[in-house]
Amino acid sequence: MKLKVKNKKVLVRVDFNVPLNSNFEVTDDTRIRAALPTIKKLMADGAKVVLCSHLGRPQKKLNDDGTINRKKFTLKHIVPTLSKKLETEVQFAEDTVGPKSTAAIKKLKAGEVLLIENTRFEKGETKGDEKMAHDLAQRVDLYVNDAFGTAHRAHASTAIVANFFLPKEKSFGYLIEREIENANKVLNNPKRPLTAIVGGAKVSDKILLLERLIDFANNIIIGGGMAYTFVKAQGGNVGNSLVEDDRMELALKLLAKAKEKGVEICLPVDSIIADQFSNEAKILTMETNNIPKDWMGLDIGPGAQAKFISVIESSATILWNGPMGVFEMSNFANGTQVIAQAVAKATAEKGAFSLIGGGDSVAAINQLELGSKVSFVSTGGGAMLEYLEGKALPGIKAITG
Numbered sequence: 001m002k003l004k005v006k007n008k009k010v011l012v013r014v015d016f017n018v019p020l021n022s023n024f025e026v027t028d029d030t031r032i033r034a035a036l037p038t039i040k041k042l043m044a045d046g047a048k049v050v051l052c053s054h055l056g057r058p059q060k061k062l063n064d065d066g067t068i069n070r071k072k073f074t075l076k077h078i079v080p081t082l083s084k085k086l087e088t089e090v091q092f093a094e095d096t097v098g099p100k101s102t103a104a105i106k107k108l109k110a111g112e113v114l115l116i117e118n119t120r121f122e123k124g125e126t127k128g129d130e131k132m133a134h135d136l137a138q139r140v141d142l143y144v145n146d147a148f149g150t151a152h153r154a155h156a157s158t159a160i161v162a163n164f165f166l167p168k169e170k171s172f173g174y175l176i177e178r179e180i181e182n183a184n185k186v187l188n189n190p191k192r193p194l195t196a197i198v199g200g201a202k203v204s205d206k207i208l209l210l211e212r213l214i215d216f217a218n219n220i221i222i223g224g225g226m227a228y229t230f231v232k233a234q235g236g237n238v239g240n241s242l243v244e245d246d247r248m249e250l251a252l253k254l255l256a257k258a259k260e261k262g263v264e265i266c267l268p269v270d271s272i273i274a275d276q277f278s279n280e281a282k283i284l285t286m287e288t289n290n291i292p293k294d295w296m297g298l299d300i301g302p303g304a305q306a307k308f309i310s311v312i313e314s315s316a317t318i319l320w321n322g323p324m325g326v327f328e329m330s331n332f333a334n335g336t337q338v339i340a341q342a343v344a345k346a347t348a349e350k351g352a353f354s355l356i357g358g359g360d361s362v363a364a365i366n367q368l369e370l371g372s373k374v375s376f377v378s379t380g381g382g383a384m385l386e387y388l389e390g391k392a393l394p395g396i397k398a399i400t401g
């Protein structure tokens with residue numbers, strides 16, 4: 001952050017979209033913690049800090065009479081946690097672009113922090129409304145975007161607002177800087193071999209990522225539900241496993257392209273199969289291309305684990321996006337856990353660079369308390385996926401031009 005912030009009013013877009021319990025207490029403060037370095041630096045440098053964020057989807061979950069459910073979605077719920085973490089009393093304004101926040105901003109002193117109300121209380125936020133963006137911008141001197149989790153959205157407070165500032169008046173915060181820096185370690189001149197581990201439910205969600213990876217990865221490990229489309233496309237029997245029939249042709253094309261480019265694609269040779277989609281199901285281990293009718297693959301098997309681990313342990317750069325099985329159910333979590341441990345081991349013992357870049361693999365790594373054992377855990381699932389796919393993120397483009 002190269003901005004001169006002393007005595008300046010700085011609007012900071014953060015991502016405080018955190019989970020709350022039924023008493024509206026924060027149950028996971030990862031995103032709040034991720035925003036602290038930027039806020040603390042601005043406070044220490046004498047800025048008047050104006051924080052804004054969205055929380056949930058208030059426009060999609062209106063009260064019966066069509067009004068906003070303020071009680072549920074107010075950002076005021078975040079104030080106690082944030083005040084504690086910043087060791088200061090965070091002020092709160094009960095509107096986003098209205099008179100209350102405008103007055104509170106005017107009164108702010110250097111080093112003080114004000115949180116304004118949920119940006120999505122305004123209809124214009126997700127529409128990228130110019131007027132709302134202008135209203136947000138006109139009350140402050142500078143703009144900092146540190147909300148990596150919403151950097152792939154062209155919303156009023158994440159991207160459009162930046163148009164009202166000169167290049168010298170806007171910047172990323174430390175979180176976005178770190179996310180980009182770490183993603184670029186995979187994308188630009190990575191240490192080789194580079195292994196990408198791609199899992200999760202559907203091929204269709206990861207097509208762009210897979211296509212791009214084939215251009216620069218050495219190995220691509222494919223696990224999770226999406227593996228079965230690849231296996232069936234090659235003539236395997238996958239029973240009742242998750243398959244996207246309309247993506248089988250694409251799967252064959254990807255395999256052919258990988259072969260042409262010398263990229264090794266690793267599919268699970270065996271699977272943990274179940275007779276129903278349930279943790280109580282009967283379970284067997286079976287070759288992935290030989291799954292009986294009415295059974296479905298819900299996790300990678302021991303043979304697949306061994307192969308994947310050996311590839312991971314010989315890699316210098318590792319990118320992981322998506323679980324290896326239905327890890328939410330304890331009987332099908334083992335494959336994901338073992339892969340998480342292998343990634344942590346390759347990082348700690350072999351000095352590999354490892355980036356965990358996607359929602360559910362992040363949840364898996366955190367569940368296993370291995371977050372500190374890998375090189376970087378991204379805070380932005382969708383945003384990281386789009387960045388890795390090579391898309392220009394609106395929240396980043398708005399700053400860099």
Ligand code: AMP
Nearest residue numbers: 200201224225297298322325326327360
């Ligand atoms: P994604 O959001 O695309 O990364 O997908 C994550 C979801 O994929 C998780 O909810 C997993 O339960 C699910 N998943 C992983 N493996 C399988 C599988 N073999 N069959 C069905 N769903 C799966």
